[in-house]
Amino acid sequence: MRPRTLISPAQLGRRRGKVVYWCVFALVMVLFTLVFLGPMYWMVSGGLKTTQEFVKSPPTLVPTSVHPGNYGDAWRVMDLAKLLGNTLYYAFGALAFQLVLDVAAAYSLSKLRPLFGNVILGMMLATLMIPATVLVVPQYLTVLDVPIFERNLLNSPWVIWLPSVTNAFNIFLLKRFFDSIPQELLDAASIDGASALRTLRSVVLPISRPILGVVSIFAVVGVWKDFLWPMLTLPDPGKQTLNVGIYSLASGVPENWLIAALTIASLPTLILFLLFQRNIMSGLTAGGLKG
Amino acid sequence: MSAPTVSKSSPAPVRAPHQLPVRRASLARAVQRNLSAHGFLIGAVLCFSFFSWYPMVREFLLAFQKNKDGRTTWAGWSNLSYVFNDPAFWQAWRNTLLFTGLALVLGFAVPFLVAVLLNEFRHGQGYLRMLVYLPVMLPPVASVLLFKYFYDPGYGLFNRIIGIFGIPDQQWLQSTSTAMISVVVAATWMNMGGATLIYLAALQGIPGELYEAAELDGAGLWHKIWHVTIPQTRLILSLMFLMQIIATMQVFTEPFLLTNGAGPEGSTMTVVYLIYQYAFNFNNYGGAAALGLVLLVLLAGFSAVYVRLGRTQED
Numbered sequence: 001m002r003p004r005t006l007i008s009p010a011q012l013g014r015r016r017g018k019v020v021y022w023c024v025f026a027l028v029m030v031l032f033t034l035v036f037l038g039p040m041y042w043m044v045s046g047g048l049k050t051t052q053e054f055v056k057s058p059p060t061l062v063p064t065s066v067h068p069g070n071y072g073d074a075w076r077v078m079d080l081a082k083l084l085g086n087t088l089y090y091a092f093g094a095l096a097f098q099l100v101l102d103v104a105a106a107y108s109l110s111k112l113r114p115l116f117g118n119v120i121l122g123m124m125l126a127t128l129m130i131p132a133t134v135l136v137v138p139q140y141l142t143v144l145d146v147p148i149f150e151r152n153l154l155n156s157p158w159v160i161w162l163p164s165v166t167n168a169f170n171i172f173l174l175k176r177f178f179d180s181i182p183q184e185l186l187d188a189a190s191i192d193g194a195s196a197l198r199t200l201r202s203v204v205l206p207i208s209r210p211i212l213g214v215v216s217i218f219a220v221v222g223v224w225k226d227f228l229w230p231m232l233t234l235p236d237p238g239k240q241t242l243n244v245g246i247y248s249l250a251s252g253v254p255e256n257w258l259i260a261a262l263t264i265a266s267l268p269t270l271i272l273f274l275l276f277q278r279n280i281m282s283g284l285t286a287g288g289l290k291g
Numbered sequence: 292m293s294a295p296t297v298s299k300s301s302p303a304p305v306r307a308p309h310q311l312p313v314r315r316a317s318l319a320r321a322v323q324r325n326l327s328a329h330g331f332l333i334g335a336v337l338c339f340s341f342f343s344w345y346p347m348v349r350e351f352l353l354a355f356q357k358n359k360d361g362r363t364t365w366a367g368w369s370n371l372s373y374v375f376n377d378p379a380f381w382q383a384w385r386n387t388l389l390f391t392g393l394a395l396v397l398g399f400a401v402p403f404l405v406a407v408l409l410n411e412f413r414h415g416q417g418y419l420r421m422l423v424y425l426p427v428m429l430p431p432v433a434s435v436l437l438f439k440y441f442y443d444p445g446y447g448l449f450n451r452i453i454g455i456f457g458i459p460d461q462q463w464l465q466s467t468s469t470a471m472i473s474v475v476v477a478a479t480w481m482n483m484g485g486a487t488l489i490y491l492a493a494l495q496g497i498p499g500e501l502y503e504a505a506e507l508d509g510a511g512l513w514h515k516i517w518h519v520t521i522p523q524t525r526l527i528l529s530l531m532f533l534m535q536i537i538a539t540m541q542v543f544t545e546p547f548l549l550t551n552g553a554g555p556e557g558s559t560m561t562v563v564y565l566i567y568q569y570a571f572n573f574n575n576y577g578g579a580a581a582l583g584l585v586l587l588v589l590l591a592g593f594s595a596v597y598v599r600l601g602r603t604q605e606d
Contacts, residue, residue: 004499005410006515008506025412028419035480036422039437042448046440057446105335114328120336127343131590133541133563134583137570138346138353146341165338196327227431227544232571243432247548250436259440262433273428277421284488 047260094164106174214283353580370581406490424484
């Protein structure tokens with residue numbers, strides 16, 4: 001039995017209520033499908049059209065002649081394999097760095113409780129309050145010449161990986177989850193002589209699978225969707241991400257190829273979403289509700 | 292909390308010679324425990340130091356520095372006064388406030404109404420929820436270029452759709468009067484999924500008895516929304532309101548990609564785009580930092596006042 005909502009069940013049970021409910025429901029189903037799925041259909045089918053048909057007005061709903069070859073042409077001409085490979089490399093590298101460093105930090109802050117731990121946590125969370133775009137300029141100047149190490153990180157994958165670790169929101173999500181793990185469980189492991197690392201590996205991580213899934217998806221999607229930072233820090237066309245590469249090539253290729261390229265660029269995150277829908281939704285609300 | 296076990300297990304009043312080693316052992320243990328704890332922290336702390344905390348400090352320094360011929364000199368308030376005297380500054384702020392205002396009307400209200408609507412459905416909720424969140428997963432370059440095609444005055448879909456209702460063709464992104472609203476519509480489509488899902492979760496936490504009680508008092512649909520739904524979700528609504536303002540004041544990607552930066556006669560040039568221009572087109576890092584500082588101070592001030600007001604209302 002679902003909890004009752006705005007409209008009372010009695011009202012819905014009446015004939016008029018039923019009619020109104022089903023009418024509104026059908027209308028919303030059609031409208032939402034058109035508004036949210038329509039553009040994606042338009043994108044996939046647009047990639048199958050000829051250039052002439054693509055810019056025809058009024059547009060055709062179903063391609064009059066199907067040209068799947070556009071996808072191959074787009075793949076070749078825009079060197080999508082390279083762009084896709086780069087993006088995957090950055091995204092999964094960022095994921096690895098976040099999983100190792102952020103999980104370790106959250107575990108330490110939650111369970112090992114080091115001296116000044118709360119100060120460090122506070123300073124991390126404070127970065128959420130600073131408008132991110134304000135930091136783009138000083139961050140860019142920093143990666144041009146990283147202090148102490150005196151390295152220029154431009155055009156190297158580190159420029160994506162290392163800053164991605166400074167994700168205070170993910171640390172916050174992880175720490176909150178770790179906080180909910182009973183201390184007795186960890187004490188038992190510690191009495192058995194397990195080190196902190198061992199406890200993390202064989203007690204904490206196995207229970208934390210759901211939150212690790214959520215954080216992983218956020219990490220990958222974050223890199224996949226970012227635009228300004230990779231545009232600034234990866235100027236070399238051979239090192240660019242899908243977003244930046246397609247943007248800079250957009251004006252030089254025929255429209256139908258471009259649309260085919262957009263479809264290809266969208267596929268990976270859409271598949272990720274369809275596979276992990278449940279985790280993403282639960283993660284969103286987990287972060288939002290008591291935030 | 293594993294260190295104190297040593298002192299606990301030792302008998303309470305211990306003789307002097309015995310006391311020393313125990314204390315030393317617990318101290319050594321505490322040091323060791325902290326060392327390992329900080330060892331787990333060090334990677335993330337280093338990343339934050341280099342890519343978050345240091346840039347924050349640097350932002351303040353940059354705003355008061357000048358960089359000429361590779362030499363950095365103290366500039367006092369000159370960067371700020373330079374920025375304030377730039378006519379583009381006021382235009383960028385007008386545009387940004389317009390964007391924020393429009394984005395609040397659309398991007399704040401629409402997801403809430405959609406969530407209220409979806410929450411009433413007994414069927415297909417999973418499907419509808421998925422639909423609303425789908426655009427959030429698209430790479431922005433894909434959504435933006437899609438909308439660019441839809442807005443095309445020649446073969447774009449939007450002119451065909453409004454044509455059905457007898458509205459004449461519009462220039463959308465190419466006209467100063469419609470460029471900003473076109474950007475906001477696209478941005479709302481791209482980003483509304485997250486907010487909608489958060490509202491839905493909040494709505495599902497409202498106890499049904501409240502609606503029943505309201506009905507006994509003879510409340511209609513609007514009364515129930517106004518007196519039950521909104522007060523019950525006020526906390527999350529006010530938090531999202533704040534986050535929405537902070538996010539929209541920083542808008543960059545959507546107008547940058549949709550209207551190649553500034554749009555017709557600069558009508559979609561936002562503050563962050565101006566920061567970008569100062570830094571990366573004019574090589575004026577001081578000006579960019581000064582502009583960023585203005586944005587930072589304004590948003591921080593706004594958040595502080597907002598939170599304070601919310602607190603006094605609570606009392």
